[in-house]
Amino acid sequence: MVVTAIPILLVDLVGSVLMIVFSFLCLDLVRMLKRKDPGNLIWTYLLWVCYGLGAFSVSRSAGHILKQILLLAGHEEIWSDIAAYSGTINTFTLILVASVTLFFERIWSIYGRILSDKRALQEAHGELIFMNQNLEKLVAERTEALARSEKQMVQADRLASIGQLSSGIAHEINNPLGIILGYTQLLLRGEDRESQKYEDLKIIEKHVKNCKAIVEDLLNFARSAPPAKEMVQIHEIIDEGINFIRHHSRLEDVEIVREYDPAVPPLYLDEKKVRQVLVNLMMNARHAVGAAGRIFLSTRWDGEQRLVAIRVEDSGYGIEAKNLPRIFDPFFTTKPTGEGTGLGLSVSYGIIKNHGGEIEVESLPGEGAAFTVWLPAVLAEKTGFKTEYKKGPKGQKGRKGPDGGRERIGEVQGGRDGADDSHR
Amino acid sequence: MGAFLFLFSFLLISLLFPGSALATQGHGGREGLYIHQLSHIFFFISMGILIYWLKNRGLTAKPGWRCIGYSAMFFILWTSDAFFVHLLDEQLELIRTRRIGSLEMAIDTDAGLQWLIPLYYTAKLDHLLCVPALILLYMGLKGLVHEKGGESVPEKEG
Numbered sequence: 338m339v340v341t342a343i344p345i346l347l348v349d350l351v352g353s354v355l356m357i358v359f360s361f362l363c364l365d366l367v368r369m370l371k372r373k374d375p376g377n378l379i380w381t382y383l384l385w386v387c388y389g390l391g392a393f394s395v396s397r398s399a400g401h402i403l404k405q406i407l408l409l410a411g412h413e414e415i416w417s418d419i420a421a422y423s424g425t426i427n428t429f430t431l432i433l434v435a436s437v438t439l440f441f442e443r444i445w446s447i448y449g450r451i452l453s454d455k456r457a458l459q460e461a462h463g464e465l466i467f468m469n470q471n472l473e474k475l476v477a478e479r480t481e482a483l484a485r486s487e488k489q490m491v492q493a494d495r496l497a498s499i500g501q502l503s504s505g506i507a508h509e510i511n512n513p514l515g516i517i518l519g520y521t522q523l524l525l526r527g528e529d530r531e532s533q534k535y536e537d538l539k540i541i542e543k544h545v546k547n548c549k550a551i552v553e554d555l556l557n558f559a560r561s562a563p564p565a566k567e568m569v570q571i572h573e574i575i576d577e578g579i580n581f582i583r584h585h586s587r588l589e590d591v592e593i594v595r596e597y598d599p600a601v602p603p604l605y606l607d608e609k610k611v612r613q614v615l616v617n618l619m620m621n622a623r624h625a626v627g628a629a630g631r632i633f634l635s636t637r638w639d640g641e642q643r644l645v646a647i648r649v650e651d652s653g654y655g656i657e658a659k660n661l662p663r664i665f666d667p668f669f670t671t672k673p674t675g676e677g678t679g680l681g682l683s684v685s686y687g688i689i690k691n692h693g694g695e696i697e698v699e700s701l702p703g704e705g706a707a708f709t710v711w712l713p714a715v716l717a718e719k720t721g722f723k724t725e726y727k728k729g730p731k732g733q734k735g736r737k738g739p740d741g742g743r744e745r746i747g748e749v750q751g752g753r754d755g756a757d758d759s760h761r
Numbered sequence: 762m763g764a765f766l767f768l769f770s771f772l773l774i775s776l777l778f779p780g781s782a783l784a785t786q787g788h789g790g791r792e793g794l795y796i797h798q799l800s801h802i803f804f805f806i807s808m809g810i811l812i813y814w815l816k817n818r819g820l821t822a823k824p825g826w827r828c829i830g831y832s833a834m835f836f837i838l839w840t841s842d843a844f845f846v847h848l849l850d851e852q853l854e855l856i857r858t859r860r861i862g863s864l865e866m867a868i869d870t871d872a873g874l875q876w877l878i879p880l881y882y883t884a885k886l887d888h889l890l891c892v893p894a895l896i897l898l899y900m901g902l903k904g905l906v907h908e909k910g911g912e913s914v915p916e917k918e919g
Contacts, residue, residue: 338878342866345885352888359895366902383902394895409863424797431800435807442814 350405353398360394363387378448382440389434396426492662496686499667507555514552518545554680555667557610557687564607564691571604571611571645571712572597575634578615582623590629600638601645605715606692614685618649618708621681625653625706643714650707656700664698794851801844808833808840825904828897835894842887849881856881 364387370380400423407416468475521542528535579593622632633650656664663669665686670679682696689696693713700706811833820826849856855874859867868878 338869338875339861339865339867340878340882342860342864345866345882346864348886348888352892355892356888356895359892359899363895363899363902366899366906370902370906383905387902390895390898408860421793424793428793428797428800431804435800435804438807438811441811445814445818 346405349401353401356394356398360387360391364391378444378451382437382444385437386434389430389437393427393430393434396423396430399423400427488662492665496665496683500687503555503667507552511549511552511556514545514549518542518549521545551678551680554678554684557684564610564688566605566607566692568603568605569608569611571601571636571647574608574612575615575636575647578612578619579634581616582619586620586623588623591623591626592631594631594633596633596635598636598638600640601636602638602714604645604712606712607688610688611692611712614688614710615647615649617681617685618710621708622649622651622653622706625651625655627653638714645712645714647710647712648707649710650705652705655702655704655706656698657702661698661700665696791852794847798844798847798852801840801847804840805837805844808836812837823904823908825901825906825908828901828904830901832894832897832901835890835897839887839890839894842884842890846881846884846887849877849884 364384367380367384367387371377371384374380400419403419403423404416407413407419521538525535525538525542528538575595575597579595582588619632619634626632631652633648635648635650637646637648638644639646657671660669660671665682666679667683668679669683672679686696689710689712695711697709697711698706699709812830815821815826815830815833821830850858855870855877857869859869861867868881870877
C-alpha cells in the first residue's frame with residue numbers, strides 16, 4: 338500500500354526538535370531547584386533523570402533529523418553507516434534514564450531520614466543555645482524552687498510531728514475531760530439552780546466544754562477521723578459560707594466579688610468539713626479587710642490535672658514575712674489574747690490534707706493575702722475512692738512572697754469557731 | 762621451571778601457527794535489536810515503578826508530582842508504541858516499508874494482515890506520545906519550583 342509520508346515526516350522532525358527543547362527546559366528548571374536548595378537529594382535525583390532524558394532526546398532526535406535529511410537527500414547508504422551508532426546511543430541512554438528512575442524510592446527514604454536527623458539536630462542545637470543563654474536564670478529558678486520545696490518539706494514534717502503530739506495529748510486529755518464533764522453535769526442535777534454552787538458548777542461545765550472543743554480541733558488537725566464524703570457542688574458551699582459571714586459580721590462596706598468557673602464538676606468531699614474550711618478562710622479575710630475592703634472569691638477547674646482551685650483573696654494588710662512559715666501551726670495567732678485559739682488554719686490544713694488536697698497562701702505585706710485550696714476531682718464512682726494531690730498547679734496567678742518568690746505553704750485543718758486572722 | 766618452559770613453548774607455537782580464536786562471542790546477529798527492545802521493556806517497568814511510588818507516598822496529591830506521574834504514564838504509552846513498531850517491522854518482519862520518492866512510502870504486509878497497516882502507520886507517529894510526556898515533565902518541575910520547599914520534599918522518614 339502506497340501512502341503519504343508527510344505526516345510521519347512532519348511529526349518526526351517537529352517532534353524531535355520539541356523533544357530537545359523541552360528536555361533542556363526541564364534540565365534548566367531542575368538546575369534552578371538545585372541552586373535554591375543544593376543539599377536537597379530529591380533535586381539531585383531529578384537532575385540526573387533530566388540529564389539522562391536530555392542525552393536520550395538529543396541522541397534520538399539528532400538521529401531522526403539526520404535520518405530524514407539524509408533520506409530526502411538520497412544518501413541512504415550514509416544513514417545505514419550511522420544508524421548502528423545512533424541506535425546504540427539511543428539504547429544506552431534509554432537504559433540510563435530507566436536505571437536512574439528506579440532509585441526514586443530509595444532516594445526519597447534516605448532524604449526523609451536526613452531531614453528527620455537534621456530536624457532533631459536543630460532542635461538539640463536550639464535547646465543547647467537556650468540552655469547556654471539562660472543557664473544562670475535556670476539555675477536561679479531551680480535553686481529557688483529547691484529552697485521553696487525544702488521549706489515546704491520542713492514545714493510539712495513539723496506539722497506532722499505537731500499533729501502526732503497533739504493527737505496523743507488530745508486522746509489522753511479527752512477521757513479525763515469527759516469524766517469531769519460527766520460528774521459536773523451529775524452534780525448539777527442535784528443542785529438548786531439559785532445556789533452559788535450551781536453557778537460554780539456551770540462555770541466548770543462551760544470551760545470543760547471549751548477544752549473539749551479545743552481537743553476536738555486538735556484531733557481534726559491530726560486527721561484522726563476520716564471524712565464522710567459525698568458528691569457536692571462546691572459553689573453552693575461557698576455561697577452558704579458567704580451567707581454565714583453576712584449573718585455574723587457587718588459587711589456593709591465590704592465588697593464581696595464572686596467569679597465561679599462553670600466547668601467545675603461536682604466534688605466528692607465532706608461537705609461539713611470543707612464548709613468549715615471555707616468559712617474559716619472567709620472569716621479571716623473579713624477580719625483582714627477591716628471596716629471596708631474587698632473579698633474576692635473564685636474557682637477554677639484544671640482539667641489536665643483534675644483539680645479544682647478555690648481562691649479566697651482579700652485586700653487587707655497581708656501577712657508578715659516572718660509569720661508565713663508558721664501560719665498553719667496549731668495555736669499560732671496574731672490576735673490579741675482571748676480573741677482566737679490559733680487553731681483555725683491548722684484545722685483547715687488537716688481537713689484539706691485529709692481530702693488529698695492542699696492549701697497555698699500568697700501574700701505581701703500591705704497588699705492583702707490570698708489562700709488557694711486545691712481539691713482533687715473524682716468521677717461519679719464513689720466506691721474505692723482514693724486520690725492524692727500529685728503536683729503543684731500550673732499557670733497559677735499569684736503575688737510574690739516576702740522573700741521575693743511566690744509563697745506556697747502546706748496544708749491545714751479547720752477551726753472550731755472559724756476565724757483565725759493570723760494574717761492581719 | 763618445567764611449567765615455565767611449557768608455557769613459553771605453548772605461546773611460541775601459538776604465535777608461529779595462528780588459527781581461529783573461538784573464545785569470545787560474536788555480536789553480528791539480531792542481539793542489537795533485542796537489547797533495544799529490552800531497553801523499552803526496562804523503561805516501561807521503571808516508569809511503572811515510579812508511578813507506584815508516587816502514589817504510595819501520597820505525592821500525587823501535590824500538583825507538581827502529579828504532573829510528573831502523568832508524564833511517566835505518557836512515557837509508558839510511548840515506549841509501548843515504540844516496542845510495537847520495532848516488533849512489527851524489525852523483529853517479526855510483518856511490515857515491510859519502502860520509500861517512494863521524497864514524500865511517499867509503500868507499506869506491505871502478508872496476506873490477511875492488511876489491518877496492521879493503518880495501525881502501524883499510526884504507531885509510527887510516536888512523537889505524539891513522547892513530546893507530551895516531556896511537556897508534562899516540564900509542567901511538573903515548574904510546579905515543584907512554585908511549591909514551597911518543604912512541601913516538595915519528604916516531611917519524615919519512610
